[in-house]
Amino acid sequence: MVNRASAAVPIEGGRFMVIGGASLVGSATTEELLARGAAEVRLFDNFSFGSGDAIAHLKDDPRVTVVQGDILRLHQLLAATEGLDGVIHLAAFMTLSMDRDPWGGLDVNIRGVQNVLEACRASKVKKLIFSSSNAVYGYGPGVKGDLVEETPFFSVGAPPAAILYGASKIVGEQLCRDAYRRHGQDYVVVRYSTVYGERQHYRAANALYIVETHDAIKRGERPKVIGDGSETKHFVYVGDLARANCLALAAAATDVAVNTSGPAPVTTLELVKLVAELSGRPDLEPLLVEPDPGKVRLTSGGAFRIDHSAAKAAIGWEPQVDMREGLRRLLFWRDRNTV
Numbered sequence: 001m002v003n004r005a006s007a008a009v010p011i012e013g014g015r016f017m018v019i020g021g022a023s024l025v026g027s028a029t030t031e032e033l034l035a036r037g038a039a040e041v042r043l044f045d046n047f048s049f050g051s052g053d054a055i056a057h058l059k060d061d062p063r064v065t066v067v068q069g070d071i072l073r074l075h076q077l078l079a080a081t082e083g084l085d086g087v088i089h090l091a092a093f094m095t096l097s098m099d100r101d102p103w104g105g106l107d108v109n110i111r112g113v114q115n116v117l118e119a120c121r122a123s124k125v126k127k128l129i130f131s132s133s134n135a136v137y138g139y140g141p142g143v144k145g146d147l148v149e150e151t152p153f154f155s156v157g158a159p160p161a162a163i164l165y166g167a168s169k170i171v172g173e174q175l176c177r178d179a180y181r182r183h184g185q186d187y188v189v190v191r192y193s194t195v196y197g198e199r200q201h202y203r204a205a206n207a208l209y210i211v212e213t214h215d216a217i218k219r220g221e222r223p224k225v226i227g228d229g230s231e232t233k234h235f236v237y238v239g240d241l242a243r244a245n246c247l248a249l250a251a252a253a254t255d256v257a258v259n260t261s262g263p264a265p266v267t268t269l270e271l272v273k274l275v276a277e278l279s280g281r282p283d284l285e286p287l288l289v290e291p292d293p294g295k296v297r298l299t300s301g302g303a304f305r306i307d308h309s310a311a312k313a314a315i316g317w318e319p320q321v322d323m324r325e326g327l328r329r330l331l332f333w334r335d336r337n338t339v
Contacts, residue, residue, distance in 0.1 A: 001314055007186045007254035009086045009127045011246055012037035017084050019071060019116060020091030022050030024199050025131065025192075028242035029088055030058055036246055039063060044080050046070040049097070054199045071112035077119035086249045088129040089116050095135070096208070098168075099161035109168035110175075117179045128187040129248045130176050132257065134234065134306060135166035136191060144303045149191075149257050149310050173257055180255045188248040188315065189257035190241070193306060197238030197326060198333040209233075213272055214331060217279045222287045229269025229288065234306055236262045236319060237326035244317045251315040258311035262326070263319045265305070274324060278331050 016033055018026045021043025030041050043055055044067045058064045069076035071091055081087060091112065093105030113130070120128050137143050139162050142154030153170060155163045179185040200211055213223045244260045266274070272286045311317045321329075 001256040001310075002254045003252040007127060008252045009249045011250055013039050014085040014249075015040040015042075015083060016086045016088065016249070017042040017044055017067075017080060019044045019087060019089045020050060020131075021045050021066075022047060022052065022055050023090060024054065024197065024238055025195055025241055025245075026050070026090050027054045027058065027199055028197065028238045029090070029245045030055070030064065032239075032242040032246050034058075034061060034063060040065070042067050042080060042084070044069050044071075044077075045091070071115050072107065074115045074118060077115055078122055081119045081123035081125055084123060084125050086127045086129070087116065087120055087125050088131070088245050088249070089113065090131045092131070093165070093168075095159075095162050095165045098165045099159070102161065102164050105164065106168055109165075110171050113172040113175050117175060117185060120185055121179065121183050126186060127249055127254070128176065128179075128185060129245050130172060130187060130189045131245075132169045132173055132189045132191045133166065134191055134193050134259065134261065135162065136170050136173065137304075138166055139163065145305070146307050147259065147304050148307045149259060177255065186254040188251070188253055190244050190248055190311075191257060191259050192241060193234040193236045193259075193261035195238050195241055196235050197330055199238075200330055200334070209268070210271070210275060210327070210330070211334070213275045214279060214334060217276055217281050217284060220281075220284075222284050223272045223276055224289045225269050225272050225286045226289060227268065229267060229272070229286070231268050232265045232303060233268060233271060234261050234265050234304075235323060235326070236260055237321035237329075240319045240321055243320075244311065244315065247315040247317045253314040256310070256314050258314050258317070259306050259308055260311055260317065261306040261308065261319065263322050266323050271323070274327055275331070278324075278328055 022045040033041050042065045067080045092109050098105035137151050138154035139158035173189050176187045216223050
């Protein structure tokens with residue numbers, strides 16, 4: 001990890017762009033940037049996955065500009081990055097999308113990152129924050145113990161889409177390292193666990209489990225637990241990630257990757273029971289079901305612990321919102337914003 005004063009980008013008075021801004025993390029990160037005094041936030045999105053609903057509450061702020069564009073079109077990025085202090089790059093195919101369209105996913109997750117880096121270089125953007133994933137450690141029985149930033153990639157026995165996703169994030173991280181080596185492009189990689197929170201969508205494999213469980217409970221159905229319920233999952237509340245993105249911009253750290261996850265893991269059975277309790281239906285006994293081999297689901301489980309010490313040392317971050325409180329906020333929002 002490198003620390004130098006010039007790598008720190010103050011939020012207050014700064015001009016920033018969130019790529020993939022019309023998203024769960026994008027909307028929360030924009031809120032955090034505005035709360036910290038950003039002078040301008042551009043939301044860059046092609047709206048193939050993003051939604052206008054996710055950012056509807058932000059459009060009246062005069063500091064927010066929505067730019068419809070595609071990271072595979074370099075000329076659009078070049079125009080959009082002019083005059084910026086920092087860029088937060090969130091746009092990507094996730095595991096479920098990668099399963100449906102692996103070639104498209106690799107294009108977005110690799111060539112798209114290279115385009116973002118080239119635009120940052122050409123526009124002299126001071127710092128890039130790249131959203132990566134704990135998928136860079138792989139999947140399966142080889143992923144165990146304490147996951148630190150130097151933990152290698154494991155792939156044996158995992159679904160191809162999950163491995164393609166994790167591998168594409170590894171390549172994206174290395175492209176950031178290469179841009180730093182070649183051009184001095186400051187960056188911080190933030191490795192997310194499964195994100196959940198207000199404005200939750202139906203695209204992420206593990207977070208989908210939360211919203212589908214809530215939907216079933218609202219219909220009066222017994223919630224399903226895939227497997228025996230003992231598998232451990234790793235989630236992080238979206239507000240904690242928004243804070244991590246801003247801290248990474250403002251920190252002196254550069255040329256570093258850090259883990260970000262919630263305060264503690266949760267088993268699938270604990271998760272389902274918690275959703276039922278917070279939905280007011282603790283009487284609905286979970287139903288154990290066998291995993292569907294035709295679906296890519298619940299990909300980030302494992303007997304491991306995600307170590308956050310590097311994030312605390314590099315950018316001053318650690319998780320604050322536990323699973324119960326985060327789920328309470330998510331379900332409160334869903335009950336008021338979904339039919």
